[in-house]
Amino acid sequence: MSLFMLLALVFLARALQVSGQSTFEPQPYCHPVSGNFSSNPDYWLHATPVLRAHWWFDYASLVRRQYTDYWIGWKNISYLFAFGDSYTSTSFNISGEKPSPSSPLGNPPYPGSTSCDGPNYIDFLTTTYNQSYIQAYNLGYGGATIDDSIVKSGFGSAVQSFQNQVELEFLHTYVNNSEVPWTASNSLFTIFFGINDITNSFAPFASHNDSVNYELVKAYEGLVDELYAAGARNFLFMNVPPVDRSPGTLEVGTIDQSAEASFIGAFNFRLGAFVYNLALRHTDTTLFTFDTNFLFTKVLDDPWQFGETAGYLNTTEYCAAYENGTKSLTSFDPSCGIPVNQYFWLNSLHPTYPMHNFMGSQIAKILSA
Numbered sequence: 001m002s003l004f005m006l007l008a009l010v011f012l013a014r015a016l017q018v019s020g021q022s023t024f025e026p027q028p029y030c031h032p033v034s035g036n037f038s039s040n041p042d043y044w045l046h047a048t049p050v051l052r053a054h055w056w057f058d059y060a061s062l063v064r065r066q067y068t069d070y071w072i073g074w075k076n077i078s079y080l081f082a083f084g085d086s087y088t089s090t091s092f093n094i095s096g097e098k099p100s101p102s103s104p105l106g107n108p109p110y111p112g113s114t115s116c117d118g119p120n121y122i123d124f125l126t127t128t129y130n131q132s133y134i135q136a137y138n139l140g141y142g143g144a145t146i147d148d149s150i151v152k153s154g155f156g157s158a159v160q161s162f163q164n165q166v167e168l169e170f171l172h173t174y175v176n177n178s179e180v181p182w183t184a185s186n187s188l189f190t191i192f193f194g195i196n197d198i199t200n201s202f203a204p205f206a207s208h209n210d211s212v213n214y215e216l217v218k219a220y221e222g223l224v225d226e227l228y229a230a231g232a233r234n235f236l237f238m239n240v241p242p243v244d245r246s247p248g249t250l251e252v253g254t255i256d257q258s259a260e261a262s263f264i265g266a267f268n269f270r271l272g273a274f275v276y277n278l279a280l281r282h283t284d285t286t287l288f289t290f291d292t293n294f295l296f297t298k299v300l301d302d303p304w305q306f307g308e309t310a311g312y313l314n315t316t317e318y319c320a321a322y323e324n325g326t327k328s329l330t331s332f333d334p335s336c337g338i339p340v341n342q343y344f345w346l347n348s349l350h351p352t353y354p355m356h357n358f359m360g361s362q363i364a365k366i367l368s369a
């Protein structure tokens with residue numbers, strides 16, 4: 001057995017040593033070897049063996065990071081700017097009530113309108129796993145893709161892509177705004193994209209290949225650079241969960257599930273490579289990555305090993321009566337057999353809130369470590 005395999009097994013063993021309100025021990029960020037990959041097109045398309053090995057190794061953990069002076073700690077974060085799609089959105093209206101001590105996420109009333117039938121991970125991070133008073137500006141928008149010119153949302157032109165969230169909303173509203181006095185060190189930028197980009201470009205899978213991932217991550221990189229130029233220094237990146245295991249994929253029947261899984265893997269690989277590269281290009285950034293794919297896989301395989309998800313009894317299908325959300329956190333419809341919060345999937349693509357609770361708790365642990 002090679003040393004590499006041995007190390008991988010040790011990591012796996014550690015990752016499995018969990019029970020109840022458990023966590024995965026965050027691994028230290030391995031500072032990358034010197035080099036400037038961004039100017040080398042091969043970097044994107046055929047990552048070097050060193051980089052592959054690094055990412056593969058690192059993939060076993062939930063986090064990789066580099067700390068800088070701008071990161072004073074989770075307890076010192078006062079402003080959270082969230083970018084994402086329906087997994088992130090609380091339906092915040094940027095022109096409506098602003099975040100304030102009595103309403104840390106502004107509008108609509110807590111937990112907002114989410115895709116998980118309860119509070120989502122941004123809600124949990126802001127009001128449950130926070131260690132300070134946080135004002136959260138959640139620009140996430142249901143159906144959003146990274147850049148409509150690469151993969152269209154498919155849900156109409158009102159949908160705000162990552163590009164719109166950055167350029168039309170964030171830069172326009174929250175930069176040079178004395179009412180929102182965020183700084184490099186009192187703010188955290190969370191970014192969670194790729195689900196819609198993948199499901200929308202994969203569905204007509206005939207024409208699909210990894211070059212779209214290349215374009216997507218390149219656009220993603222450009223948008224993060226715009227945030228950086230505006231002063232953002234602390235980032236949390238989340239990769240794409242295994243939506244190849246969602247009821248939406250399974251019910252179509254004709255989608256090659258393992259091909260979708262590889263496509264997600266390819267996107268996530270590029271995203272990891274982007275973060276690796278970002279650390280090289282901007283050495284004054286603090287970067288956290290959250291391996292959403294790993295966490296979802298663990299829970300879907302065995303939800304009972306974690307306190308937050310131990311209530312799940314059905315991890316494979318959703319119940320139609322619950323698909324558009326329910327009246328209470330524990331609503332029960334006889335046609336579903338069990339209450340809504342005992343289903344992992346609320347509908348064809350979205351998990352219910354216990355999974356978001358778990359995500360929030362694990363993200364906070366990484367941020368506080």
Ligand SMILES: *[C@@H]1O[C@H](CO)[C@@H](O)[C@H](O)[C@H]1NC(C)=O
Nearest residue numbers: 035036037038039040280281
């Ligand atoms: C890395 O390459 C990019 C693109 O060619 C260039 O703009 C940048 O200055 C290079 N950075 C370093 C540190 O050499």
Ligand SMILES: *[C@@H]1O[C@H](CO)[C@@H](O)[C@H](O)[C@H]1NC(C)=O
Nearest residue numbers: 072073074075076077131132
């Ligand atoms: C960070 O937060 C802690 C606890 O609230 C506080 O004691 C400390 O002064 C803060 N550090 C800075 C640099 O603001």
Ligand SMILES: *[C@@H]1O[C@H](CO)[C@@H](O)[C@H](O)[C@H]1NC(C)=O
Nearest residue numbers: 092093094095096097107158
């Ligand atoms: C957002 O709030 C503004 C101001 O109250 C309102 O005019 C607008 O219709 C709202 N937008 C949505 C999508 O609800």
Ligand SMILES: *[C@@H]1O[C@H](CO)[C@@H](O)[C@H](O)[C@H]1NC(C)=O
Nearest residue numbers: 104126127130131132133134
């Ligand atoms: C966390 O946020 C909630 C809601 O804003 C607030 O009531 C609570 O005091 C915060 N916790 C800490 C430790 O500051």
Ligand SMILES: *[C@@H]1O[C@H](CO)[C@@H](O)[C@H](O)[C@H]1NC(C)=O
Nearest residue numbers: 170171172174175176177230
């Ligand atoms: C913010 O203000 C600075 C200094 O005046 C200016 O250079 C920068 O372009 C402004 N940024 C935005 C996004 O308006």
Ligand SMILES: *[C@@H]1O[C@H](CO)[C@@H](O)[C@H](O)[C@H]1NC(C)=O
Nearest residue numbers: 206207208209210211212213
């Ligand atoms: C990948 O897809 C793009 C866009 O459909 C196409 O232009 C390109 O030729 C394809 N590449 C390969 C290697 O199939």
Ligand SMILES: *[C@@H]1O[C@H](CO)[C@@H](O)[C@H](O)[C@H]1NC(C)=O
Nearest residue numbers: 313314316317318319335336
């Ligand atoms: C999961 O829920 C669906 C929809 O109610 C049901 O058809 C299926 O039998 C359930 N699966 C398990 C393992 O309970």
Ligand SMILES: *[C@@H]1O[C@H](CO)[C@@H](O)[C@H](O)[C@H]1NC(C)=O
Nearest residue numbers: 319320321322323324325347
């Ligand atoms: C949920 O909403 C969709 C779209 O509006 C609709 O087709 C479906 O019937 C709704 N399901 C339930 C249980 O109300």
